[in-house]
Amino acid sequence: MTKPPINRDTRLCISLSERPSNFGTRFHNRLYDLISLDYVYKAFATTDIVGAVAGIRALNVRGCAISMPFKEAVIPLLDGLAPSAAAIDSVNTIVNDDGVLTGHNTDYAAVRRLVEESGADPAQPILLRGSGGMAKAVAAAFHDAGFTQGTIVARNPATGPALAERYGYRWQAELGQTTAPVLVNVTPLGMAGSDEGALAFPPEEIEAASLIVDVVAMPTETPLLKAASGKPTITGAEIIVLQALEQFTLYTGVTPTEAQVVEAADWARAG
Structure with a gap:
């Protein structure tokens, strides 16, 4: 099955940051290609978080990654928080369900898993x-x-x-x-x-x-x-893959295979 070309029904996911990297764009888009999902992902730099979140609503953006320095500033702009974000008052992911914006924190789950696996x-x-x-x-x-x-x-x-x-x-x-x-x-x-x-x-x-x-x-x-x-180390490269994977599943409802995640991560790092 081939990923459909971008069309009027293609779902858009984005990231918002003052200093965006290319990792999320390449990681998510590579998984869309591998799984043939009608989605596209684009990173944006902004200094206007209020206007950017309004754009998520207005344009029906499906999901949005939130990076520094907006992880706390974005909270009053949302309709609710998932437990992962409410427990720490920090959001790194927005999921848009028909205009209802919910904040999540996938960083927490990624770091906790890596800490527990470290054996420290x-x-x-x-x-x-x-x-x-x-x-x-x-x-x-x-x-x-x-x-x-x-x-x-x-x-x-x-x-x-x-x-x-x-x-x-x-x-x-x-x-x-x-x-x-x-x-x-x-x-x-x-x-x-x-x-x-x-x-x-x-x-x-x-x-x-x-x-x-x-x-x-x-x-x-x-x-x-x-x-x-x-x-022994826990690296940002490890954290970014695990948190991006959870974001991907929140946005699409699909859980990629381990092989697909490895390929997408390698592809993202090569860019």
Whole structure:
């Protein structure tokens, strides 16, 4: 069966971000091709989240991925939240059911699965940098996986303490001399662009850690992951595939085969 050409009935899915990557566009469209679904996916950069969400309603866009910095700002614009988003007040996915917009968070499920599969000891403290929407998902995933000791490092005097208090973690504005066996970067440090060369933690802390987590997906090998060579890691490249797969299923109602997911992920990374 061949995927139909784009026509008036083709369903549109999109992503909204200030700094969009090409991964989601290639991943979703490759799966549409492999499964012969009458969908098309397009990434958009925007600074007007209110207008963009209005466009989702007006144009009957089926689904939308939400990236930094809109994961919290989008919430008042929606009609409701799924449990995955309501539990952490952060949205990375919008599903449009005949004009009713529901927010989901597929980051949480992806990170929790990877944390549990890592085999890391939940008795170990974590040190997490960041306090934005993605940090909410990551902190919740660690906490719900049994990691009850931790420190949130974030300069924001409102979101940092609030995130730490929510999960019984400590908060501090700067990294200082604090370290932990589990180091987690949920900041743009190491991301392609102006922060690409930045290292989220000092080399000596990385050397002493037992698990390194970096949510930055582009580039796939960040300075932090390079410094952690040989150590157990959870990478942004892994997270982005799992969360995008759940988005795909929410939008289409179809669950691809493992082989199809691998092919789509390889195709996306090659672009």
